[in-house]
Amino acid sequence: MFIVLAFPFVSYGLLQENACGFAHYWANELFAIARWPVHIVASSGLFRCKIPWRGSVKNIKGHFDWLLIMPQLLVSLLSITAVVFAIIRLEGNYEAGPLFLYLLALVSPFSTLADLEASNNISVNTVLSEGFTIDLVIIAGFWAMYNTFRSVAFIHKAYRNAKNSHTFFRFHIPFPISFRNEASDHGGTVTQISECWASAKIFDIAPHISENDIVGCNMLSTTGPVSFLLTVHHIKRDQKFTMIEGDITWPDSETKDLFANTLYSIDWHREFTHSNAYFATFYDFFAQIFTPKGKKKPRSHHWQALTVSRKNEVGYGVIQSPLKKGTYASVILFSKAESTEKMEGKLYGNDKISYFSFSVVKRESLSTLSTVGLDGKKPYRYLIKIEP
Numbered sequence: 001m002f003i004v005l006a007f008p009f010v011s012y013g014l015l016q017e018n019a020c021g022f023a024h025y026w027a028n029e030l031f032a033i034a035r036w037p038v039h040i041v042a043s044s045g046l047f048r049c050k051i052p053w054r055g056s057v058k059n060i061k062g063h064f065d066w067l068l069i070m071p072q073l074l075v076s077l078l079s080i081t082a083v084v085f086a087i088i089r090l091e092g093n094y095e096a097g098p099l100f101l102y103l104l105a106l107v108s109p110f111s112t113l114a115d116l117e118a119s120n121n122i123s124v125n126t127v128l129s130e131g132f133t134i135d136l137v138i139i140a141g142f143w144a145m146y147n148t149f150r151s152v153a154f155i156h157k158a159y160r161n162a163k164n165s166h167t168f169f170r171f172h173i174p175f176p177i178s179f180r181n182e183a184s185d186h187g188g189t190v191t192q193i194s195e196c197w198a199s200a201k202i203f204d205i206a207p208h209i210s211e212n213d214i215v216g217c218n219m220l221s222t223t224g225p226v227s228f229l230l231t232v233h234h235i236k237r238d239q240k241f242t243m244i245e246g247d248i249t250w251p252d253s254e255t256k257d258l259f260a261n262t263l264y265s266i267d268w269h270r271e272f273t274h275s276n277a278y279f280a281t282f283y284d285f286f287a288q289i290f291t292p293k294g295k296k297k298p299r300s301h302h303w304q305a306l307t308v309s310r311k312n313e314v315g316y317g318v319i320q321s322p323l324k325k326g327t328y329a330s331v332i333l334f335s336k337a338e339s340t341e342k343m344e345g346k347l348y349g350n351d352k353i354s355y356f357s358f359s360v361v362k363r364e365s366l367s368t369l370s371t372v373g374l375d376g377k378k379p380y381r382y383l384i385k386i387e388p
Contacts, residue, residue, distance in 0.1 A: 033154050037071050064162040072151040079144040079151075086137045094134055168194035173269050174305035174318060176348050177219040179209065179230075179244075188241070189305045189348040190219065195260050198230060199245035203352055209244065211235055220307060220316045222262050222334045222377045227251060240351040258375060265373030271332060271366060271381065272303035272318055305348040308333060310341075323347065323356060325388045330364060334377045339363070342387070357387040 044050075175190040177200055186209070188202040198217075202209070209215060211232055219226045229249040236243045250256040306317040320329040337343070342359045364381040372378050 033072055033075075033151060034158075037068050040071060064159050069155055069158065072155055076148045076151045079148040083137075083141045083144050086141060090134065090137065100135055100138075166194065166197070168196055170194045170197065170199075171263050171269065173263070174303065174348065175219050175221060176305045176307055176316070176346075177217055180216045180218070186242075187348075187353060191243075192245075193263070195256060195263070196248050197245070198248055199243070200230075201351075202242040202244065203240070203348075205237055205242055209235065209242070214249075215244075215246075220314070221259060222265075222268075222316055222373070223258060223375050226255065226259055228255070261374035262377075265370075265375055265377075267368035267370040268332065268366075268373055268379035269318075270368065271379075272320075304350075306331065307346040307348075309344045309346070310335075310337075317345075319345070319347065319384075321347070321349065323386050325356075325386050328361065328383055328385055329358075330381060331358075331384050332379050332381050334379055336380055337382060358384045359387060361385050 170192045171194065172192055173190065175193065177188055177190050179186045179188065179200075179202060186202045186204060188200050190198060190200045192199040200217075209232060211234065213232045215230045215232060217228055217230050219228070228251065230244075230246045231249065232244050232246040234245045250259075302321055303318045304321045306319045308315045308317055315333060315335050317331055317333040319331040323329060337360045339360055339362060342357060345356050345358055347354045347356060361383045364383050366379065366381050368379075
């Protein structure tokens with residue numbers, strides 16, 4: 001019984017540890033079922049049949065090919081059918097088997113394991129009866145529904161990604177930004193951006209901005225201030241902020257190319273846009289439990305835009321949030337800082353701008369392999385302490 005129940009979890013733990021954290025289970029599952037239709041087609045080569053050639057779609061129309069996911073749809077349908085068929089075959093016989101009784105003995109607050117073993121003749125080495133007992137239905141039904149869930153999750157992900165196709169890739173990078181028109185100025189932060197499009201959050205209602213307006217924007221990037229015009233196509237107002245999105249018009253091709261180099265220098269912003277930038281193993285989880293509270297590494301994956309004032313210059317950075325006084329956080333800057341150096345920061349939060357002071361504790365290692373971006377800027381990651 002232990003082999004039936006524990007083997008999948010034990011094998012996953014060993015795989016994760018032996019692969020040094022690179023064997024992400026759920027990601028591997030999705031990749032496997034994504035490659036499955038290709039493997040089916042390729043298997044025709046075993047019978048000396050000509051394998052059909054098919055190139056990947058090179059359009060941005062968001063077309064979704066339902067034929068390629070027919071294997072996943074069939075697996076979901078067959079798994080659900082199998083569970084329903086097994087329940088019907090029980091024919092109302094829901095008497096608990098040895099496995100259920102043994103698990104009940106482990107968690108029951110009223111009886112000891114010895115009492116239940118004596119009264120029900122429970123043994124961990126009991127061979128499960130042949131046929132559709134409730135124990136086997138529960139075990140097989142769990143894995144059948146798991147197969148259904150991962151197939152549906154893959155289909156949803158593929159459909160969403162296909163419908164979210166655009167001319168240029170949209171990066172989820174927070175940049176401080178200010179908007180200006182003839183009536184007023186507004187501050188905010190970028191939520192998504194590409195070479196030709198941007199979505200941003202303004203930290204007020206911004207009544208003077210409406211759809212089809214052309215708004216001047218000043219944004220702080222890794223290379224310094226960047227200016228462009230934004231043609232507003234969509235606007236949504238909340239009680240504390242306003243979301244706008246639209247197309248970017250660059251003043252010249254040099255400015256556009258320089259900012260594109262910043263966007264495609266993915267090695268630095270994958271530190272916070274990908275929660276898998278650090279590959280944790282089970283050893284890391286256990287080590288985290290016994291690590292003193294003051295030395296624990298921050299594990300928040302929510303990062304926000306930051307401007308740092310030092311040496312009469314204002315620089316761009318990103319920082320883990322939320323921030324609490326006296327706690328530690330990780331920050332990525334694009335200028336070298338000294339240990340124990342104190343700085344003044346300006347945080348572009350969820351709905352407001354806040355100011356705080358911090359000191360550098362130590363330099364942290366980056367998960368990236370590249371040390372310099374396409375824009376010529378070198379990222380530095382530091383562990384900082386928020387001053388009280």
